[in-house]
Amino acid sequence: MGFPTSHPMEYAAVNSGNSAVISLSASVNGSSGGKVFERVENGFPDADQVNEDSPYSGNDMLVEESPPVGDEDLDSAVAPLPSVSRSNIERRWSDITSYATKKKVQSWFQLPNGNWELGTIISSSGTESVVSFPEGKVLKVNSDSLIPANPDILDGVDDLMQLSYLNEPSVLYNLQYRYNQDMIYTKAGPVLVAVNPFAEVPLYGNDYIQAYKNKSIESPHVYAIADTAIREMTRDEVNQSIIISGESGAGKTVTAKIAMQYLAALGGGSGIEYEILKTNPILEAFGNAKTLRNDNSSRFGKLIEIHFSETGKISGAKIQTCKFIFTSEALR
Numbered sequence: 001m002g003f004p005t006s007h008p009m010e011y012a013a014v015n016s017g018n019s020a021v022i023s024l025s026a027s028v029n030g031s032s033g034g035k036v037f038e039r040v041e042n043g044f045p046d047a048d049q050v051n052e053d054s055p056y057s058g059n060d061m062l063v064e065e066s067p068p069v070g071d072e073d074l075d076s077a078v079a080p081l082p083s084v085s086r087s088n089i090e091r092r093w094s095d096i097t098s099y100a101t102k103k104k105v106q107s108w109f110q111l112p113n114g115n116w117e118l119g120t121i122i123s124s125s126g127t128e129s130v131v132s133f134p135e136g137k138v139l140k141v142n143s144d145s146l147i148p149a150n151p152d153i154l155d156g157v158d159d160l161m162q163l164s165y166l167n168e169p170s171v172l173y174n175l176q177y178r179y180n181q182d183m184i185y186t187k188a189g190p191v192l193v194a195v196n197p198f199a200e201v202p203l204y205g206n207d208y209i210q211a212y213k214n215k216s217i218e219s220p221h222v223y224a225i226a227d228t229a230i231r232e233m234t235r236d237e238v239n240q241s242i243i244i245s246g247e248s249g250a251g252k253t254v255t256a257k258i259a260m261q262y263l264a265a266l267g268g269g270s271g272i273e274y275e276i277l278k279t280n281p282i283l284e285a286f287g288n289a290k291t292l293r294n295d296n297s298s299r300f301g302k303l304i305e306i307h308f309s310e311t312g313k314i315s316g317a318k319i320q321t322c323k324f325i326f327t328s329e330a331l332r
């Protein structure tokens with residue numbers, strides 16, 4: 001299976017980074033403060049709970065050596081490795097390849113052109129492994145260059161933290177798997193990763209806003225992030241911030257507008273929300289320009305403060321802009 005390069009997709013991450021900021025401020029007791037996120041779990045099983053086959057287990061591994069064989073007899077071909085004993089944690093964690101071999105799972109291998117290719121290890125002899133790739137290609141590769149792939153059952157998980165193996169090709173594969181089904185949003189713990197579809201996707205509008213408001217839908221979405229922010233602001237009486245970051249053309253401005261639409265739908269009523277939304281075209285008229293990466297590239301940073309009254313309704317807004325200092329690359 002072919003796979004794009006290490007950086008196949010542009011993305012914007014909501015709640016991480018440093019480009020556009022939407023700040024929600026509650027008007028209660030003058031309290032203020034940013035959102036404090038919980039620590040991200042690493043997604044690996046508890047060391048006490050894993051079985052003895054796992055690379056996370058504290059037990060030494062003992063496997064035997066045998067010559068490599070062909071594709072046709074995978075069951076008997078897999079597993080033979082020289083006897084090794086591992087005594088420290090560092091070696092244990094780095095020895096995922098032999099675990100993969102033993103478990104007959106697939107591994108990622110990076111081709112010279114940067115693409116990741118998913119293959120099946122058919123034999124391994126210490127430092128070298130024979131890997132079979134799609135279309136009958138078989139390569140002998142350095143075992144250290146193999147990166148474990150996740151089982152098929154984890155394809156397209158909502159949250160990258162659910163992946164057993166959290167590595168670059170697995171993350172890219174999962175994002176692409178979801179993207180192919182118009183699921184452009186994926187969680188990475190408290191962070192939302194958005195892959196720019198550069199096309200209309202059926203994920204927005206009143207029906208979706210109502211669904212996220214009623215919590216009848218749980219898929220990762222900017223609406224869900226905005227919903228959490230507004231609810232936590234109301235509940236804890238603490239100001240909230242949504243930080244949207246990504247490279248030029250990743251979709252930060254569009255993402256900010258989507259978040260503002262949700263906030264306007266939930267906190268609207270007085271009509272002021274429409275005035276806030278209407279500031280976007282005016283700011284863009286003066287501050288955007290066409291570049292190689294983006295036909296409508298913001299040439300300034302934005303801090304949008306949305307103020308809420310005690311009843312949870314939007315009472316005002318303040319938009320601050322700041323100049324960017326561009327490198328020659330970014331100006332193209």
Ligand SMILES: Nc1ncnc2c1ncn2[C@@H]1O[C@H](COP(=O)(O)OP(=O)(O)OP(=O)(O)O)[C@@H](O)[C@H]1O
Nearest residue numbers: 196198199248249250251252253254294296297298
């Ligand atoms: N959710 C989305 N759905 C459809 N198209 C999108 C979406 N997000 C971004 N796009 C497309 O990508 C283009 C670039 O997005 P946007 O202007 O938001 O990027 P940006 O990260 O703000 O870029 P810059 O930093 O250059 O201002 C948009 O004009 C739009 O065509």
